[in-house]
């Protein structure tokens with residue numbers, strides 16, 4: 001089994017071939033495409049378990065057979081995916097309106113095939129990790145446990161979060177560059193933080209000259225003692241292809257270079273075990289310890305967003321409002337929490353029917369309540385806009401905007417401002433003045449009792465922030481598409 005290739009027939013959706021190169025060729029025909037799919041997943045899993053055992057047993061001695069087998073499996077699932085996509089396109093185009101039953105049949109297997117493809121990819125990552133050395137201690141490798149590919153790295157110190165299937169940002173937007181970004185070796189030259197994130201100058205004094213509340217007079221002394229040594233620009237893109245250009249000035253500590261000439265932050269790792277130890281050095285951040293987080297959100301097969309996970313992920317943001325600890329944010333926090341409460345109250349009236357946000361809104365549309373200011377539809381509209389603001393603000397921080405009022409104004413213009421009258425815009429102006437300096441703000445994204453400054457923290461923070469932005473972006477795009485599809489958007493100003 002471990003040496004045979006599995007191939008799907010190019011036109012016969014019930015046929016699969018088992019080929020032992022140079023020896024035997026089995027032609028197998030299932031009774032239906034679904035049954036063939038089940039055979040493919042079962043055979044693929046059987047091969048994977050054989051390969052995985054071998055890989056585990058012989059870490060560092062990966063035989064060419066295993067690599068060849070994995071490649072053929074990847075090719076198999078790619079072919080299968082292409083076939084299924086073709087079936088969906090055919091079903092969608094062959095009649096107007098499309099035959100829903102044919103579309104359901106054609107799409108029913110997509111999710112299982114994607115999962116199996118990702119599992120195989122995960123095996124390839126495991127094989128690659130077991131056989132290659134890497135240079136940087138902060139490689140963003142996806143979770144090594146089978147079968148989940150998550151964007152969140154296991155927090156051995158705090159939680160070993162395992163989502164049960166592909167987390168949202170892989171299932172809906174698993175782009176090769178996204179996976180490579182999350183599993184790419186993040187070398188020091190790609191570290192996305194600027195020198196002022198690590199600078200020694202004390203910026204805790206009021207930015208706008210106004211007195212700061214005690215929470216803002218954090219010691220911004222970083223523990224970095226070395227001068228800055230290099231600038232570099234790195235072009236990066238998140239899941240939706242938006243390019244996030246970041247200005248990077250990287251702190252490389254020349255004095256702590258180890259024997260092979262690599263600085264301590266460029267330690268060479270000899271084996272997968274050492275890599276796992278390196279994960280232990282992962283510094284927890286606000287994003288990696290949110291529970292739940294949008295990064296754990298799992299879409300339904302119809303793209304439905306589960307209500308409780310969504311509201312839980314929104315609620316996980318609220319403690320950060322408290323960290324900002326200024327009366328200026330009180331109306332913001334109240335409004336944000338008010339919408340969480342409204343949506344939850346609606347959900348509790350019929351949890352089984354309102355399993356997804358979309359179901360809840362469609363039910364309101366059916367009873368013609370969607371335009372009421374007290375409706376779940378309006379509450380979700382404003383929640384979506386608020387999340388858009390947060391996502392845009394974080395993207396500004398991620399790309400290196402040094403001035404938080406600039407970051408806030410840019411993100412406000414792209415999200416909430418079009419729907420605010422002058423009074424509410426005044427509330428925004430007051431809130432912006434209460435913002436701390438960048439390095440203080442970034443330190444607030446640390447976890448109590450753990451590092452919240454220095455290059456290790458910043459590297460982990462930027463990586464977690466990137467993953468969070470990507471996952472949040474997916475949710476916002478789904479909601480925007482849904483509101484546009486059902487003409488639920490409104491340009492009214494409050």
Ligand SMILES: CCCCCCCCCCCCC/C=C/[C@@H](O)[C@H](CO[C@@H]1O[C@H](CO)[C@@H](O)[C@H](O)[C@H]1O)NC(=O)CCCCCCCCCCCCCCCCC
Nearest residue numbers: 320331332335373374378379382386390408427428431494
């Ligand atoms: C970077 C910090 C900048 C802070 C400024 C944020 C933007 C504030 C904008 C001013 C909001 C004023 C308060 C609320 C106004 C409401 O009138 C308005 C409309 O409310 C809706 O009215 C409906 C009836 O018409 C009603 O049905 C509905 O329920 C109700 O919501 N609401 C809004 O405009 C939404 C404002 C919420 C904005 C939330 C932004 C959260 C900013 C948090 C700080 C930044 C954190 C980023 C980092 C996070 C890291 C994990």
